[in-house]
Amino acid sequence: MGISINHISIYLPQTILTNAELANQFSVTEEQIFKNTGIKQRYISASGEISSDMAVNAAEILLKNYEIDKNSIDFLIFCSEGFDHKGPSTSCLIQHRLGLSKNIMAVDLPYGCSGYVYGLGMANAYLKSGMCQKVLFLTADMATTVIHKDDLELKSIFSDIGTATIITKASYNDHFIFGTDGSGYNNLIVDHSASRNPQTIEKLQENNMPLGHMKMQSTEIFVFAVKTVPVLVSEILLKHQCTIEDIDLFVFHQASFFMLDVIRRKCKIPKEKFFVNIEHYGNSVSSTIPVALLDAQQKGVLKKGMKVLLAGFGIGYSWGATIIEY
Amino acid sequence: MISAEEFTKQLVSEFEDVPENIIFPDTNYRDIPNWSSMYALIIIAFIDANFDVQLNANDLKNTQTVRDLYSIVCAKMNS
Numbered sequence: 001m002g003i004s005i006n007h008i009s010i011y012l013p014q015t016i017l018t019n020a021e022l023a024n025q026f027s028v029t030e031e032q033i034f035k036n037t038g039i040k041q042r043y044i045s046a047s048g049e050i051s052s053d054m055a056v057n058a059a060e061i062l063l064k065n066y067e068i069d070k071n072s073i074d075f076l077i078f079c080s081e082g083f084d085h086k087g088p089s090t091s092c093l094i095q096h097r098l099g100l101s102k103n104i105m106a107v108d109l110p111y112g113c114s115g116y117v118y119g120l121g122m123a124n125a126y127l128k129s130g131m132c133q134k135v136l137f138l139t140a141d142m143a144t145t146v147i148h149k150d151d152l153e154l155k156s157i158f159s160d161i162g163t164a165t166i167i168t169k170a171s172y173n174d175h176f177i178f179g180t181d182g183s184g185y186n187n188l189i190v191d192h193s194a195s196r197n198p199q200t201i202e203k204l205q206e207n208n209m210p211l212g213h214m215k216m217q218s219t220e221i222f223v224f225a226v227k228t229v230p231v232l233v234s235e236i237l238l239k240h241q242c243t244i245e246d247i248d249l250f251v252f253h254q255a256s257f258f259m260l261d262v263i264r265r266k267c268k269i270p271k272e273k274f275f276v277n278i279e280h281y282g283n284s285v286s287s288t289i290p291v292a293l294l295d296a297q298q299k300g301v302l303k304k305g306m307k308v309l310l311a312g313f314g315i316g317y318s319w320g321a322t323i324i325e326y
Numbered sequence: 327m328i329s330a331e332e333f334t335k336q337l338v339s340e341f342e343d344v345p346e347n348i349i350f351p352d353t354n355y356r357d358i359p360n361w362s363s364m365y366a367l368i369i370i371a372f373i374d375a376n377f378d379v380q381l382n383a384n385d386l387k388n389t390q391t392v393r394d395l396y397s398i399v400c401a402k403m404n405s
Contacts, residue, residue, distance in 0.1 A: 223367075
């Protein structure tokens with residue numbers, strides 16, 4: 001048994017940050033920003049608009065556009081690293097805001113760039129066990145709120161987007177591979193954001209970042225991704241007993257254009273089978289894969305029945321991959 | 327350990343659109359056409375993935391040619 005991604009909807013905040021605006025703020029050119037990131041614009045959540053708001057907006061678009069019976073949903077997953085409260089689970093609040101049935105499981109999945117594949121894996125396990133029949137899987141993050149105002153590198157990359165996916169059972173067999181290496185936790189971290197090394201009055205006075213401060217060691221993250229993802233791709237192909245030629249489309253977490261290009265070449269994936277849309281959306285953490293899937297579908301690159309290899313990787317370190325029949 | 331020539335060949339194959347016949351062990355790798363800091367990342371990742379040697383920015387600063395890189399990798403592998 002496998003999973004079927006029935007529908008995807010996305011919510012894009014109204015504010016767009018362009019390279020021209022970034023170039024104005026920092027002493028660089030638009031071309032330099034684009035050359036380093038492959039990104040032309042990114043989305044910024046409005047003041048007071050938090051992750052769950054974006055996820056709920058995406059879910060409402062999905063429920064309305066596809067006329068989905070709310071009572072048919074029996075499992076809600078909310079993947080984010082920006083929750084409403086430390087308790088209760090934000091997924092509980094979302095169940096209420098969306099008016100979903102009270103007879104559902106609702107869980108928060110506190111994951112970043114690998115989160116979409118993790119959520120699909122959870123959906124797969126629960127569907128396979130018979131514990132649920134229809135999953136509403138939401139992703140949203142507001143990474144731009146934990147970036148220091150003077151940090152051009154992170155400001156150039158990250159984007160705030162919410163997504164909603166409906167997942168049901170499918171007849172084909174799919175498999176997942178997951179990996180974890182917490183030794184790299186400090187190379188991409190939102191510091192001063194929780195119990196370890198908590199926020200202080202001095203820090204708040206220094207940078208006015210109440211939700212935490214994202215810090216990234218780019219070289220280490222690059223090396224991690226370039227070492228890990230090609231192995232991950234080989235292993236997931238092997239697990240499905242297929243080759244690159246058997247895959248119709250590769251949709252990876254949209255980390256940065258340059259990183260994706262190096263990974264693609266190392267994996268020997270033809271350009272035409274490797275979907276990249278970071279240029280127009282930026283890196284929206286766990287939302288990049290559903291944003292890319294929907295974009296690919298709307299552009300006619302991705303069609304129903306195609307075999308798609310999905311790979312997520314990043315903060316943790318954490319990674320995962322699967323091959324689905326779309 | 328592979329030879330300096332083979333090391334050079336493998337490294338050049340990591341760069342897209344860089345012909346093999348313009349980079350040799352004694353070439354200054356910063357003379358690669360359209361050199362940018364992104365190439366430095368490719369070099370670090372190539373060495374890490376293939377030789378399990380971790381270079382830092384300072385290591386790169388102290389090198390000029392591909393052979394210099396090769397020597398650092400050999401030294402670190404033997405240390």
